[in-house]
Amino acid sequence: MADEFVKGFGILSGAGLIWMILAGWYRTPSFGGKQLTAEVSPASNIYEQMAYLIMDAMFWFMILGPLTFWVLIPLGRQLYAGYQARGQ
């Protein structure tokens, strides 16, 4: 159980760090305005395209990773244990 927690937490903090850096570069036009959530400007080169892709991937990884390890996998194990207990 503790292992599952630290997996989800590692994904949350690690992916969140990468997302925060990229969003700080591409989604924060000024310090006084919208931070990390502003619209991106159209990608002008391959590096920006890659950065946008990684930024969105890390954002969803940050959400889906902990959801998987903290909710879905324990839920699946509980269901499986209940299913096995019923079979016996």
Place this chain on the structure above:
Amino acid sequence: MNENTNTNDDRTAAETAEEAELRTDGGEASETSRSSSELRTDGGEPSDERGPSSELRTDGGAITPADDDSPSFRERKERTDGLSRLTYEYFERSRREDQVLRDDSDYVERDVLGFPAWPHEMIRNLSITSFFVGVILFVSATMPPPLEAPANPTSTPAVILPDWYLYWSFGILKTQALNLELAVLGGQTIATDRTFAVLLHGPIIVMLFLVPFLNKGSARRPVEQPFWSAVGVFGVILSFTLSLLAIKNLMAARIPIWTSHMQLWLSFVLPFIGATIAYAVLKSMREGYMYDLNRRYYRLRPPR
């Protein structure tokens, strides 16, 4: 062993002595000549000649594996109670290694609780320090803060606020509605609004000074002292609500059906509500939690 003595009856003493010195056939005769104080390597029963001090085990007994018998990564993974078990084994092993060091040294034994700063604490502290220094360097290198234009001393900004850690003080300054017109004073207030707000800092600061003198018990966990935990929750929530009071005009402007007056009263009611809930929850979970805690504690340090 009793069988061996019967087989050796017909032999001479010289033969027995010779065999004891030079045995190449792995025979059974040498068993009789072995004295009980000899070193046993077969893991047999412990002899009774060991002193009473050997009964006091300081190495964790059979629970902790020997140095060359550490569980593999797979064996650790197969355990269901991984982290608590691992912590337990770490402490037991540390304790045993410290005991070995103590036995080897001529340092006078004292009653010491805890572990030596070196290496146990320093290795951990160094790794934690390195981690946070790395995070600071990484974030400051990748996201440098901008250099804004210099402040203009001739114009006042629209929103005036202190640094965030002084919001609570700024919030107390916005409590004019608490400065009631008292009938005993003939409809007058005690002081002007600004003086009243400054005087209201007094009770808060007195509470802060009282904190070191409150509840100097041995409790380490909120669940052990529900009342004082509730007092702490009261203080934490009050600090937040007073801080939010500093920006009550901004909140009222942005949140629908939110008024500054409502927020002022909530600022002093919410701490009481939070403290009541905290007290009720901690009080109700106390018994089960303390039971689990004591069971864990006595597994780590069995009572004598």
